[in-house]
Amino acid sequence: MTQALATPGAPPASQSDRPGALPAMIFLVLALVPAVAAVGPESYVLGLFTRVMVFAIAALALDFICGYGGLVSFGHAAFVGIGAYAVAILGTHGITDMLVSLPVALLASAIFAYLTGTVCLRTKSVYFIMITLAFGQMAYFIAGSLAPYGGDDGLTVKMRSTLFGFPLLQNDRVLYYFVLLCLLVAYFVFRAVVYSRFGRVFRGARENPTRMATLGFDIFRFQRVGYVIAGAVGGLSGFLLANATEFVSPAFMSWQRSGELIIMVLFGGLGTLHGAIIGAAAYLLTEEVLGGFTEQWKLIFGPLLVIVVLFARGGLLGLACSIRGRLSRD
Amino acid sequence: MALFIVQILNGLQLGVLLFLVAAGLTLVFGVMNFINLAHGVQYMLGAYLAVMFYTITGSSLLAVLLALLTALGFGLFLEFAIFRNLYDRDHLEQVIATFGIILFLNQAVKTVWGAAPLTLPIPEFFTGSIVLMPGLLYPVWRLVIIASGLAVGLLLYVVVGHTRVGMLVRAGATNARMVSALGVDIRRLFMIVFGFGTMLAAFAGAMIAPILSVEPGMGDTVLILAFVVIVIGGIGSIRGAFLAALLIGLVDTLGRSFAIDIMRLVMPPSPARTVGPAIASMLIYVLMALVLYFRPAGLFPVRGR
Numbered sequence: 001m002t003q004a005l006a007t008p009g010a011p012p013a014s015q016s017d018r019p020g021a022l023p024a025m026i027f028l029v030l031a032l033v034p035a036v037a038a039v040g041p042e043s044y045v046l047g048l049f050t051r052v053m054v055f056a057i058a059a060l061a062l063d064f065i066c067g068y069g070g071l072v073s074f075g076h077a078a079f080v081g082i083g084a085y086a087v088a089i090l091g092t093h094g095i096t097d098m099l100v101s102l103p104v105a106l107l108a109s110a111i112f113a114y115l116t117g118t119v120c121l122r123t124k125s126v127y128f129i130m131i132t133l134a135f136g137q138m139a140y141f142i143a144g145s146l147a148p149y150g151g152d153d154g155l156t157v158k159m160r161s162t163l164f165g166f167p168l169l170q171n172d173r174v175l176y177y178f179v180l181l182c183l184l185v186a187y188f189v190f191r192a193v194v195y196s197r198f199g200r201v202f203r204g205a206r207e208n209p210t211r212m213a214t215l216g217f218d219i220f221r222f223q224r225v226g227y228v229i230a231g232a233v234g235g236l237s238g239f240l241l242a243n244a245t246e247f248v249s250p251a252f253m254s255w256q257r258s259g260e261l262i263i264m265v266l267f268g269g270l271g272t273l274h275g276a277i278i279g280a281a282a283y284l285l286t287e288e289v290l291g292g293f294t295e296q297w298k299l300i301f302g303p304l305l306v307i308v309v310l311f312a313r314g315g316l317l318g319l320a321c322s323i324r325g326r327l328s329r330d
Numbered sequence: 331m332a333l334f335i336v337q338i339l340n341g342l343q344l345g346v347l348l349f350l351v352a353a354g355l356t357l358v359f360g361v362m363n364f365i366n367l368a369h370g371v372q373y374m375l376g377a378y379l380a381v382m383f384y385t386i387t388g389s390s391l392l393a394v395l396l397a398l399l400t401a402l403g404f405g406l407f408l409e410f411a412i413f414r415n416l417y418d419r420d421h422l423e424q425v426i427a428t429f430g431i432i433l434f435l436n437q438a439v440k441t442v443w444g445a446a447p448l449t450l451p452i453p454e455f456f457t458g459s460i461v462l463m464p465g466l467l468y469p470v471w472r473l474v475i476i477a478s479g480l481a482v483g484l485l486l487y488v489v490v491g492h493t494r495v496g497m498l499v500r501a502g503a504t505n506a507r508m509v510s511a512l513g514v515d516i517r518r519l520f521m522i523v524f525g526f527g528t529m530l531a532a533f534a535g536a537m538i539a540p541i542l543s544v545e546p547g548m549g550d551t552v553l554i555l556a557f558v559v560i561v562i563g564g565i566g567s568i569r570g571a572f573l574a575a576l577l578i579g580l581v582d583t584l585g586r587s588f589a590i591d592i593m594r595l596v597m598p599p600s601p602a603r604t605v606g607p608a609i610a611s612m613l614i615y616v617l618m619a620l621v622l623y624f625r626p627a628g629l630f631p632v633r634g635r
Binding site: 066072119122123124125126127129130131133134135137138141142144145147151255256259262263266270296298299301302303304305306308309310 | 359365412415416419421422423424425426427429430431432433434435436437438440441550554557558561565604605607608611612615616618619622623626627628
């Protein structure tokens with residue numbers, strides 16, 4: 001499991017500690033989307049890409065623990081849900097200022113990550129996948145039982161988060177750039193973490209836990225810190241999701257959601273960070289395009305996943321790399 | 331008291347059902363180190379095929395038999411066409427590919443048979459209820475399910491524990507590479523195990539079809555429960571899967587029927603009505619987290635991995 005997770009064919013870009021040209025291009029494209037959208041169906045395109053970026057943030061966090069830490073979490077949607085519920089629940093009590101709701105969202109999901117991580121990290125490989133699933137399901141059922149806050153039906157967020165009482169995110173365009181800013185921050189924070197001393201220990205724990213332990217590192221504590229960071233960023237994604245959809249429901253935390261996040265990360269290419277952004281975009285846009293094309297888009301999408309796994313090892317980035325490699329050899 | 335016994339029987343029935351699905355899953359997982367999310371779809375297919383063959387032939391027995399054979403053929407086809415290429419991939423890739431198959435088949439079933447739930451009548455011979463004790467009626471078909479589940483359990487116990495193939499399967503679960511090195515055709519062993527597991531899942535689906543509505547996506551919930559079962563039981567262990575399945579079946583059923591009453595003991599009735607069901611749904615996951623906390627490789631770990 002440890003070795004197997006290092007996807008073969010992963011782009012060499014992840015080896016250097018300088019961001020390559022590809023991430024810069026991704027962010028450039030994302031920054032230009034609103035300008036292009038202005039000529040077409042603006043609110044539709046903005047909404048779609050806001051969603052892409054929100055999920056990209058969650059996928060980034062998952063890629064961090066999954067691709068660099070070897071910790072495959074099947075309950076990552078729980079953090080997103082907790083962040084979203086923090087916004088919605090505070091909202092029903094009249095607190096909409098993001099100076100309150102954002103820290104609460106981050107803190108709540110970080111605490112949940114700390115508590116569950118303490119238990120989960122005792123187990124390994126498949127058992128880790130299953131125990132994170134268990135905690136994800138617990139969060140899902142707890143959210144469904146919150147009768148004062150909508151129970152299974154979820155609840156609407158009456159007002160997007162404000163800053164000092166000013167309705168900053170009310171404008172879709174501002175919300176878009178705010179989410180883009182969060183994505184940028186999350187991306188660079190993870191880059192910094194991955195290439196820091198902490199990150200080297202964290203990565204080392206994936207590649208050879210025994211050796212890291214022999215070197216005197218308490219792997220458990222390093223992994224727990226990594227898990228908490230990923231949880232908090234998941235909470236950030238939830239905070240943004242609640243603002244973007246203006247609605248929260250227990251379905252945000254369902255195991256299918258967690259599975260989708262894993263697929264996004266793998267779609268892009270594990271352990272690359274910017275691959276997670278590409279994966280989220282590829283997944284959601286494919287879903288959207290196929291969904292517009294035919295109602296039975298899953299008949300196409302399902303086999304597509306199988307084909308990606310069978311023929312595109314290392315996700316889309318891996319595919320691009322191997323094609324580039326083949327071209328340059330000729 | 332009568333209610334309690336009925337719920338215990340219901341729990342047993344859910345337990346053996348989970349066992350039928352989990353047995354194949356744990357063997358495939360244990361022997362081939364292959365996470366097959368599409369196992370739940372086989373269960374769904376079993377139910378749908380039973381309904382289809384029942385409308386064609388009009389005989390319940392024939393319907394179940396034909397459903398089993400078709401499901402077996404389909405499972406082997408999937409193994410041959412796709413899964414075979416996934417055995418030496420890492421778990422995540424297996425998860426995605428089989429997830430893609432779930433998406434496809436759920437939608438395909440919806441396209442072929444419609445989104446509305448179908449029903450299958452209980453075989454005439456087993457309709458009605460019998461009196462287990464004064465004031466306690468219980469449907470015969472549920473007893474048949476329990477009995478057939480226990481019979482399959484016994485069969486597996488004999489086959490896995492006391493035959494040559496079973497010995498190879500156990501050896502494969504402990505160390506597949508070594509078995510292969512000793513000259514056993516591991517591919518063929520994989521295929522046998524896979525086909526058998528597929529058939530058990532389809533059997534579970536066909537058996538439960540008369541008392542459950544047959545609908546697209548019915549395999550997903552069972553799949554997650556089956557994973558909980560095999561993880562609690564220890565991956566690759568039939569005995570573990572059997573005990574864990576009964577445990578999960580009982581805990582879940584009893585939890586759902588008595589959670590509100592138990593909660594009432596410690597809190598006023600109105601919050602008890604909302605908290606109770608939530609706790610009941612969580613119960614098995616709490617159980618799984620507890621088991622994994624104290625026994626990180628499940629209750630009956632298969633050594634050698």
